[in-house]
Amino acid sequence: MAFLADALKRVKPSATITITQKARDLKAQGKDVISLSVGEPDFDTPDNIKEAAIAAIRRGETKYTPVSGIPQLREAITRKFKRENGLDYKANQVIVSTGGKHVIYNALLATLNPGDEVICVSPYWVSYPEMVALCGGTATFAETKIENEFKLQPEELERAITPKTKWVILNSPSNPSGAAYSRAEMKKLTDVLMRHPHVWVLTDDMYEHLVYGDFEFVTPAQVEPGLYDRTLTMNGVSKSYAMTGWRIGYAAGPQHLMNAMDLVQGQQTSGTSAISQWAAVEALDGTQEHLPIFKKAFERRRDLVVSMLNQTRGLVCPKPEGAFYVYPDCSALIGKTMPNGKVIETDEDLVMGILENEAVAAVHGSAFGLGPNFRISYATSDEKLEEACRRIQRFCAELR
Numbered sequence: 207m208a209f210l211a212d213a214l215k216r217v218k219p220s221a222t223i224t225i226t227q228k229a230r231d232l233k234a235q236g237k238d239v240i241s242l243s244v245g246e247p248d249f250d251t252p253d254n255i256k257e258a259a260i261a262a263i264r265r266g267e268t269k270y271t272p273v274s275g276i277p278q279l280r281e282a283i284t285r286k287f288k289r290e291n292g293l294d295y296k297a298n299q300v301i302v303s304t305g306g307k308h309v310i311y312n313a314l315l316a317t318l319n320p321g322d323e324v325i326c327v328s329p330y331w332v333s334y335p336e337m338v339a340l341c342g343g344t345a346t347f348a349e350t351k352i353e354n355e356f357k358l359q360p361e362e363l364e365r366a367i368t369p370k371t372k373w374v375i376l377n378s379p380s381n382p383s384g385a386a387y388s389r390a391e392m393k394k395l396t397d398v399l400m401r402h403p404h405v406w407v408l409t410d411d412m413y414e415h416l417v418y419g420d421f422e423f424v425t426p427a428q429v430e431p432g433l434y435d436r437t438l439t440m441n442g443v444s445k446s447y448a449m450t451g452w453r454i455g456y457a458a459g460p461q462h463l464m465n466a467m468d469l470v471q472g473q474q475t476s477g478t479s480a481i482s483q484w485a486a487v488e489a490l491d492g493t494q495e496h497l498p499i500f501k502k503a504f505e506r507r508r509d510l511v512v513s514m515l516n517q518t519r520g521l522v523c524p525k526p527e528g529a530f531y532v533y534p535d536c537s538a539l540i541g542k543t544m545p546n547g548k549v550i551e552t553d554e555d556l557v558m559g560i561l562e563n564e565a566v567a568a569v570h571g572s573a574f575g576l577g578p579n580f581r582i583s584y585a586t587s588d589e590k591l592e593e594a595c596r597r598i599q600r601f602c603a604e605l606r
């Protein structure tokens with residue numbers, strides 16, 4: 207009898223974590239590594255949020271909370287959905303979990319039966335297919351193209367839907383491409399979904415606030431109210447409030463789904479940290495004055511990185527609307543030879559070559575299901591980004 211569960215055979219370790227570890231190892235050997243592989247803002251959590259957590263500790267808010275979250279946070283979340291997305295949810299339609307990742311995991315665990323399919327849009331966030339596999343479902347894929355700026359086209363969505371499709375996971379702005387859907391683009395997708403009433407929508411809106419220029423963020427149930435009864439609208443404080451370590455994600459959806467997710471969570475974690483929940487109340491209800499500062503920095507860095515990568519031999523880099531990632535195409539470099547004589551056969555070879563020769567960590571596109579590309583996270587200082595791009599330029603120029 208095998209000791210480890212068969213389910214684990216279907217799950218790959220996170221490529222982003224593997225690369226980050228390799229970068230750490232090189233750093234420990236004394237190399238000046240610039241890590242562009244992690245999906246985490248380099249800003250500190252705003253002070254008003256930290257103070258709210260400290261005040262919660264002093265008040266003694268340090269005990270178990272209701273499984274789906276403290277009423278004060280669930281109310282704050284309903285206000286957020288109304289104010290920012292025009293969506294009406296009652297507090298008992300809201301769940302708070304241990305990060306956005308946990309929300310998705312709960313939803314899949316609560317709904318997937320063997321054979322159920324979940325459509326992931328390539329390039330996808332690395333965790334979606336693995337979470338689907340862990341929950342006993344089957345991930346299927348709808349591909350995007352660089353010509354469409356990595357945005358899913360309605361025909362491709364239509365093609366990917368089968369009678370077994372239970373969910374489609376949408377993610378705008380996207381990790382890893384940064385692509386975000388305008389209202390008109392989203393409407394074309396929701397029109398397709400309206401024709402397939404058995405398909406549920408899991409919308410991962412983690413990067414909602416990180417959109418640049420005059421781009422207007424939209425979420426599916428807002429664009430098509432007809433989808434409200436089969437949409438789980440997921441969001442969190444990790445990225446927009448620089449709160450990755452506080453582990454707060456949340457979602458709202460139809461009551462029967464939320465009850466099922468509450469049941470799952472009740473037997474898993476009993477709910478997330480009380481202190482973090484009080485901090486999240488302040489994040490959502492308190493001043494939002496840090497946001498324009500974050501956005502301005504990210505927009506400037508996006509423009510810097512896109513411009514420098516587009517001046518790099520063999521790379522083509524679209525300029526995305528949001529998040530803090532770019533996803534350059536490196537197909538022109540496949541088949542080239544590195545200074546050590548090794549031929550670059552895949553985007554992973556290229557990323558490893560850049561890491562080993564120039565000490566810049568990025569993540570290969572094959573980890574996100576679409577390549578040859580790689581992902582750069584520009585959530586780091588302008589100086590480091592400029593230096594990293596110069597190193598990438600030098601590496602690519604030296605390939606033969």
Ligand SMILES: Cc1ncc(COP(=O)(O)O)c(C=O)c1O
Nearest residue numbers: 245305306307331381412442444
């Ligand atoms: C698209 C996307 N969804 C969800 C998450 C998970 O967020 P959290 O850290 O709140 O679990 C991430 C984090 O990288 C992400 O990029």
